[in-house]
Amino acid sequence: MKKYYFPAHSLAEALPSACWSETATFTLIDAWGKRYLHLNRGNLRQKQWQEIAGTVNRRHGHRRTEVQCKNRLDTLKKKFKIEKARVSEFNGGGYDGAWPFFHRLNFLIGDNYPSHRPSPAVRRHREIRPPAKFPEWALPPAGRRSDTQKRQSALLNSYFSRNLSAFAAAAAVVAKEEEGENLNRWKLRNESEKRKRVKESDNEDCETVCKKVALAIERFGEIYTRVEAKKQRQMLELEKQRMQFAIDLEYQRLQLFMETQVQLHKINRSKHSSAPSEAL
Numbered sequence: 001m002k003k004y005y006f007p008a009h010s011l012a013e014a015l016p017s018a019c020w021s022e023t024a025t026f027t028l029i030d031a032w033g034k035r036y037l038h039l040n041r042g043n044l045r046q047k048q049w050q051e052i053a054g055t056v057n058r059r060h061g062h063r064r065t066e067v068q069c070k071n072r073l074d075t076l077k078k079k080f081k082i083e084k085a086r087v088s089e090f091n092g093g094g095y096d097g098a099w100p101f102f103h104r105l106n107f108l109i110g111d112n113y114p115s116h117r118p119s120p121a122v123r124r125h126r127e128i129r130p131p132a133k134f135p136e137w138a139l140p141p142a143g144r145r146s147d148t149q150k151r152q153s154a155l156l157n158s159y160f161s162r163n164l165s166a167f168a169a170a171a172a173v174v175a176k177e178e179e180g181e182n183l184n185r186w187k188l189r190n191e192s193e194k195r196k197r198v199k200e201s202d203n204e205d206c207e208t209v210c211k212k213v214a215l216a217i218e219r220f221g222e223i224y225t226r227v228e229a230k231k232q233r234q235m236l237e238l239e240k241q242r243m244q245f246a247i248d249l250e251y252q253r254l255q256l257f258m259e260t261q262v263q264l265h266k267i268n269r270s271k272h273s274s275a276p277s278e279a280l
Contacts, residue, residue, distance in 0.1 A: 020072055022100060024060045028069055029076070029101060031055045033108045080105045084113045 020028075031052040035044055044052075049066035056064050083102050087095050095102050 021060070024056055024062065025072070025076070025101060026104070027056050027059050028052065028072060029104055029108075032069075032073055033104070036108060076101060076105060077109065080109065081113055084110070 032044070035048050035052070036042075046066060049069060053064050053066045053069050056062060056069065079099070080102065083095070083097060083099055084106070086097075095106070
């Protein structure tokens with residue numbers, strides 16, 4: 001027959017959560033809470049869980065693993081959630097139970113489980129009780145009514161009238177509160193609708209402004225294009241005029257040069273023709 005051997009840490013992980021003592025649980029909560037607050041109520045990593053397990057083992061001589069510490073803390077959170085809901089439902093926020101870890105966990109994770117207190121109207125409904133029935137021994141017997149029976153009947157009527165008036169007054173108060181709550185809800189709904197309409201009108205105004213700005217930019221672009229085209233045409237005309245002026249100037253200079261050459265040639269010819277006549 002084969003024998004199977006399991007490592008010590010596997011056996012430790014298999015231990016139930018009931019093996020946790022109260023002091024060890026407090027040590028676990030304190031070690032976890034210190035790191036939980038240090039991380040600004042964030043999630044812990046495996047290394048930090050190993051440190052928590054080491055703290056518990058050093059103080060109490062256990063061999064807990066980080067997995068066991070996580071499981072124990074998850075169990076405590078579930079129990080705290082149940083206790084928190086019970087407190088919110090019956091005690092209105094004050095805890096009077098015997099579970100010793102509630103207050104410390106409430107300080108650490110109480111904000112994650114907000115209490116849902118009943119509204120004043122609901123509490124008033126719970127406090128209202130119908131008028132108690134008059135005891136049977138005080139009811140008048142059947143038959144002819146005597147003075148005592150008449151007094152008992154008057155007492156009975158006054159008793160029921162007082163209870164009915166109190167009940168009616170309480171019902172009127174509850175109805176008034178409900179009417180006030182309905183009025184507040186109606187006001188809130190109207191305000192939300194008004195804000196919605198204002199927001200829609202603001203969006204429409206914003207769209208209108210954007211359209212106007214876009215049209216203005218488009219018109220500015222068209223005007224700028226026309227101005228640039230006109231400017232290019234003017235520059236082209238000026239360039240043509242400059243070139244024509246340069247051509248005319250060069251032509252006049254050449255013509256003046258030719259006329260000067262012709263005049264010089266005539267002068268030279270006249271000098272040559274006058275020289276032989278003087279020699280004769």
